Amino acid sequence: MGDLHYGSGSATFFRALFKSAGRESAMMAMCGDLTTRGLIEEARGLAEAISHYDGRIVAVLGNHDYEANNQEEIMDILEEAGVHMLERGVYVTGDNAIGIAGTKGFCGGFLNCRIAPFGERILKMFINETYKEANRINRELKTLKAGFRIVCYHYAPVRDTCIGEHTEVIPFLGSSILSDPVDTFKADLVLHGHAHNGMEKGKTLAGIPVRNVALPVHNKKYALYDTEMFRTHGKDT
Numbered sequence: 001m002g003d004l005h006y007g008s009g010s011a012t013f014f015r016a017l018f019k020s021a022g023r024e025s026a027m028m029a030m031c032g033d034l035t036t037r038g039l040i041e042e043a044r045g046l047a048e049a050i051s052h053y054d055g056r057i058v059a060v061l062g063n064h065d066y067e068a069n070n071q072e073e074i075m076d077i078l079e080e081a082g083v084h085m086l087e088r089g090v091y092v093t094g095d096n097a098i099g100i101a102g103t104k105g106f107c108g109g110f111l112n113c114r115i116a117p118f119g120e121r122i123l124k125m126f127i128n129e130t131y132k133e134a135n136r137i138n139r140e141l142k143t144l145k146a147g148f149r150i151v152c153y154h155y156a157p158v159r160d161t162c163i164g165e166h167t168e169v170i171p172f173l174g175s176s177i178l179s180d181p182v183d184t185f186k187a188d189l190v191l192h193g194h195a196h197n198g199m200e201k202g203k204t205l206a207g208i209p210v211r212n213v214a215l216p217v218h219n220k221k222y223a224l225y226d227t228e229m230f231r232t233h234g235k236d237t
């Protein structure tokens with residue numbers, strides 16, 4: 001799930017959600033915007049709610065988690081609660097069945113409408129952030145050995161899953177630069193959030209399945225996926 005936006009008054013809702021998710025899944029990926037305003041107390045509240053989940057959790061941060069410049073402390077708090085923060089390294093299950101790389105990502109638009117690193121310095125700085133994030137995943141996928149490889153972003157790597165959002169905001173919801181390493185190294189699945197009003201399903205140009213797991217897309221519930229189903233059906237899913 002993504003876009004939890006944990007804030008004051010969230011405790012009861014998320015305790016119940018994590019408890020229920022623990023009964024239905026073996027592993028959870030949280031795709032950013034874990035907090036509402038990036039506050040330490042929000043991260044502490046989420047860490048408490050997480051203790052009700054019976055399974056492994058990996059996560060990336062979202063733009064909201066950067067709002068108060070507490071991103072490192074938020075990651076420390078969540079790590080203490082047992083969450084594997086993908087910004088600090090990939091996660092691979094003990095049997096090498098599943099490997100997950102992840103980072104927040106950034107925006108800039110899609111395909112031939114994406115921003116190019118050209119012209120003013122500030123525009124180059126803007127889009128270089130997206131390249132930096134994609135390069136990180138490129139490096140990690142290059143060496144990630146696992147039976148089923150997942151990439152977690154906060155921002156969207158394809159336009160498909162942003163459909164439903166206002167056209168004007170779509171370039172700020174993600175970038176196809178983020179889908180390049182996924183296609184180069186043929187990952188098996190990409191999860192992301194951020195596009196609250198988008199669609200659940202999409203594909204990269206190479207046909208890799210993409211899923212938008214933002215809570216509002218799933219009526220404030222987590223999405224359940226079976227890796228075996230993706231392995232069997234691949235590009236048809």
Ligand SMILES: [Fe+2]
Binds near residue numbers: 062064194
């Ligand atoms: Fe969000």
Ligand SMILES: [Fe+2]
Binds near residue numbers: 033062063154
């Ligand atoms: Fe976001």
